[in-house]
Amino acid sequence: MIKAALFDLDGTLLDRDESVKQFIDEQYNRFAKLKNFVSKEKYVKRFIELDHRGYVWKDKVYQQIVYEFSLPEPSWEDLLTDYINEFKNSCVPFPHLIEMLENLKSKNYKLGIISNGFGQFQIDNIKALGIKEYFDMILISEWEGIKKPDPRIFKRALEHLQVSPYESIFVGDHPENDVKAAQDVGMKGIWKRDAHWEDVEADYIVNELSEIPFIIEKMNSACVT
Template identity: 40%
Template sequence: MIQGILFDLDETLLDRTASLNRFLHEQHTRYQTHFQEIPFVTFQSRFHSLDEKGYVHKRVVYQKLLAEWQIKGLTFEELLEDYQQGFRHHVSGFDNWRAVLTELRQRSYRLGIITNGETEFQQRNMDAMMLPELVDTILISQHENLRKPDPQIFERAAERLGVAPADCLFVGDHPANDIAGARNAGMRTVWFANSFAWPDDLPRADHEIDSLNELFDILS
C-alpha cells in the first residue's frame, strides 16, 4: 500500500522551462547594453541549447555565450550570480501542483522531494514556491552528497518519511535519474511525460501521466 509519495522538483513540480524563459527575458533586458546586437529569441534559443535542460552548469553556459558572441565588459561570474539570485523570482509550478500536494496531505500521505542541484539555489526556488510547508522532507543532492539516480538517495528519503521503499511512489520526468533510480531502490514509479523522450533501453515506468491531477487515478 502506498504511504509515501516523493517528487522530483524541476520539470515535475516546478515548471523550469517556463520559469527560465521569464528569467531570461528579464536578464536580456537588464543587460541590454551588452546584448543589444543579440535578439532575445537568439539569446533564449542559444541558452536552452547550451543548458541541455538544466544538466549543464550555468557557469559553462555563460562562458560559452560570452565567448561565442565576443561580448566585452561583462563577465560570466556576473551573469551567473544574476541567475543564481534572480531565478527564484520567476519560478512557477505546473497546473494545480499546490492543490495536488494539499489534497495528498489531507489524505495522510507522507510527502517529500528529491532534487539534484546546488543546495542554496534549489532551496531558494522551493522557498519562493512555499514548497517546504507542503512536504515532510526535502533532499538536495549537494547537501546529501548523493545524486539521483543513486538508489541510496531514494532509500534515504524513504527512511526520513518513515516509509518502506516498497510503499513509496516516486514521480519524476527523467527516465534514468528519476524512474530507473527509484525503481532500483524498490519504489513504484510514475513518469511525468512532459520533458524527455523515453529511451528504448529502459523498462517503462509503472505509470505515466501528463498532468499531476492524474496521480489521484493511480492512487484510487
C-alpha cells in the same frame, strides 16, 4: 499500501522549460548593454541550447555565451550571479501543483522531494513555488553528497520518512534518474510525461499532477481487495 509520495523537482513540480524562458528573457532586459552585442532572440535561443535542460551548470553556459558573442560586458560572473539571485523570481509551477499537494496532505500521506542540484538554489525555488511547508523531507544532491540515480539517496529519503520502498511512489520526468532509479530500490516509479522522451517504461504514466492522488487511491484499493 502506499503511505508516501516523493517527487523530483525540475520538470516535475517546477515547469523548468517555461521558467528558463521567462528568466532569460528578463535577464536580457536587466543587462541593457547586451542589446549592443546580441539580439534577445539569439541570446535566449543560445542559452536554452547550452543549458541542456539544466544538465550543464551555468558557469560553463555563461562562459560560452560571453565567448561566442564576444561580450566585453557584462562578465560571465555577473551573469551567473544574476542567475543565482534572480531565477527564483521566474519559477513557474505545473498546473494543479498546490491542489495536488493539498489533496495528499489532507489524506495524511508523507511527502518528500529528491532533487539533483545546488542546495540553496533549489530551496529558493521550492520556496518561490510556495510548497516548502507541504513536505516532510527535502533532499538535495549537493547537500547530501550523492545524487540520483544513486540508490542511496532514495534509501536515505525513505529512512527520513520512516516508510518502506513498497509503501512509496516516486514521481519524476527523467526515465533513468527518476523512474528506473526509484523502481530499482523497490518503489513504484511514476513518469510525468515529458516531450523529450518516448517509450518510457514506468508503473504509471501521467500527463498532469492532478492524476497523482487518483493513482495512489487506485493502488491502495487494489491492496485492500
